[in-house]
Amino acid sequence: MILISALAEETEASTKNNTRPNPKINDLLEHYYSPSELENQIGRFVNYYNNYRYHEALNNVTPADVYYGKDREILTRREQIKKYTMVLRRRHNCSLRIA
Numbered sequence: 001m002i003l004i005s006a007l008a009e010e011t012e013a014s015t016k017n018n019t020r021p022n023p024k025i026n027d028l029l030e031h032y033y034s035p036s037e038l039e040n041q042i043g044r045f046v047n048y049y050n051n052y053r054y055h056e057a058l059n060n061v062t063p064a065d066v067y068y069g070k071d072r073e074i075l076t077r078r079e080q081i082k083k084y085t086m087v088l089r090r091r092h093n094c095s096l097r098i099a
Helices: 002-016 023-031 035-051 063-067 071-098
Strands: none
Touching (some): 063 071
16 A cells, blocks of 8 residues: 555646656556455566566676576576577578689
8 A cells, every 4th residue: 555655646746836746656546446456566576677688788688687696697697609600600691702
């Protein structure tokens, strides 16, 4: 309930100050009819954001990967795949030139 009140207050404040309200906040307020629906959706979003969404600022790994120390392993594996792919491309491109 506190979260809904805070969102409503932010929307009201932006209206009073003649600024555009954040459309994402308005979507949250307009599409959820009970606090439990809103809390469930926020929980789903936080789970997605932390565990499945890759962040460019984190070298395209998830925050959970960084938190649990998996980022170095993931980045090393990506680098190995990239090097292997480049070798295969060179071989393929060289074979095309000769033929």
